[in-house]
Amino acid sequence: MARKPYWQDPGIRRNHNETAKTALRKLLESNDLVHLDVLSRGDHVVIYSEDQGEKVSRIRFTRIDVQKDGDRYELGIANHRGRWESTPFTGKLDELFKMVTEQFGWLLEDY
Secondary structure, X not given: OOOOOHHHOHHHHHHHHHHHHHHHHHHHHHOOOOOOEEEEEXXXXXXXXXXXXXXXXXXXXXXXXXXXXXXXXXXXXEOOOOOEEEEEEEEOXXXXXHHHHHHOHHHHOOO
């Protein structure tokens, strides 16, 4: 049986998630995307909006590796029904966020 990566330990994962949420909130604020917020669930860090008090998921970053120069994530996009669609895109949070704002900006629009 394969061993889980050390970063799957709940305490370590929580620490990585808090760091990721803080970084994403700063990126959202610096891009004037104040209608969005961030939450974490397991290895996922999710950017969402709220519509009539209900959280609407937009994109998520799933941690796939922890490296000395930063965690690596896979990008997922919520479809119109709120189900997650995989993408082939992986990288650090700031790289993926920049790609989303440049290529998929409509995912982060205020509607």
